[in-house]
Amino acid sequence: MKEFIAYLDSRIEEGKAKTAELLTGGRQDDANFMKVQTNIYEVCKTVNQALLSRPGAGIGAVKAQLERFRTEWSASLEKAKLHGNARAIAVEETKLSALKDIIAHFEEVFEG
Amino acid sequence: MTQEDAVKIFKCLSDMSRLRIVQSLNQGEMYTELLAERLGLTPSTVSFHMKKLEEAGLIVSRKEQYYTVYSLNRDILEKTIFDAAVSEPEQTDEQQKREEEYRRKVIKAFFEYGKLRSIPVQRKKKLICYEQIAAYFEPGKVYEEREVNEIILPIHEDYCTIRRDMISEGIFRREGSRYVRIK
Numbered sequence: 569m570k571e572f573i574a575y576l577d578s579r580i581e582e583g584k585a586k587t588a589e590l591l592t593g594g595r596q597d598d599a600n601f602m603k604v605q606t607n608i609y610e611v612c613k614t615v616n617q618a619l620l621s622r623p624g625a626g627i628g629a630v631k632a633q634l635e636r637f638r639t640e641w642s643a644s645l646e647k648a649k650l651h652g653n654a655r656a657i658a659v660e661e662t663k664l665s666a667l668k669d670i671i672a673h674f675e676e677v678f679e680g
Numbered sequence: 681m682t683q684e685d686a687v688k689i690f691k692c693l694s695d696m697s698r699l700r701i702v703q704s705l706n707q708g709e710m711y712t713e714l715l716a717e718r719l720g721l722t723p724s725t726v727s728f729h730m731k732k733l734e735e736a737g738l739i740v741s742r743k744e745q746y747y748t749v750y751s752l753n754r755d756i757l758e759k760t761i762f763d764a765a766v767s768e769p770e771q772t773d774e775q776q777k778r779e780e781e782y783r784r785k786v787i788k789a790f791f792e793y794g795k796l797r798s799i800p801v802q803r804k805k806k807l808i809c810y811e812q813i814a815a816y817f818e819p820g821k822v823y824e825e826r827e828v829n830e831i832i833l834p835i836h837e838d839y840c841t842i843r844r845d846m847i848s849e850g851i852f853r854r855e856g857s858r859y860v861r862i863k
């Protein structure tokens with residue numbers, strides 16, 4: 569578990585550094601999308617720690633929550649596409665891309 | 681070009697990614713995927729920037745088979761900064777502009793993708809939301825109660841309250857079980 573948390577922490581640090589870099593480079597909107605991405609790693613870290621602190625909860629509960637996020641955000645993306653909402657499409661795709669990375673890493677660490 | 685257009689253009693261009701898009705389009709027409717590849721951005725992020733540039737009138741688009749091809753709107757881009765800086769304000773009433781802005785904010789807060797999140801408690805906001813719903817009805821056309829319900833239901837589940845409120849607010853006139861939009 570320590571390895572997984574360390575991975576999330578490194579992504580959070582990377583995200584914060586990139587956000588600052590984008591802001592310095594005059595790319596406010598791209599920086600906002602990077603903030604969204606960083607926030608997903610933070611949310612997953614919090615969820616992970618909260619679920620594992622519950623008695624009887626295990627890795628399966630974390631995986632199930634990550635899958636729930638995927639279902640909810642995929643639905644939001646479809647909705648945004650249906651309404652041609654460019655900002656929402658970019659936000660939901662950013663969230664899903666970060667989640668895909670998290671799930672892939674989770675599977676690598678815990679499911680071999 | 682009005683002062684409002686000028687502000688929109690300056691805001692839109694005060695972003696390095698959008699300036700790089702304009703720079704790329706200066707070399708010729710391009711579609712989102714190609715721009716994304718060139719600029720190292722995701723296609724959805726590029727689409728977001730394109731939408732902003734299009735709203736500011738700086739680029740134009742046209743459909744070509746599966747792609748949307750973008751090009752620069754040179755009529756606007758070839759104007760000078762001076763032209764934009766000395767542009768005249770739009771000839772609209774200030775009060776009307778403030779009301780329009782308030783209306784836009786209320787609609788943004790209470791509607792999501794055409795669905796009413798909740799019925800506002802404040803009457804002024806409620807009226808704005810009901811006027812928005814009224815746009816789904818043709819003025820003067822007679823609707824059966826069933827038709828009114830069918831139109832309101834996809835917007836909010838409590839269609840009875842909304843239908844009744846729209847009568848008491850004078851948006852609908854009720855004639856037996858028939859309804860007519862009067863404003």
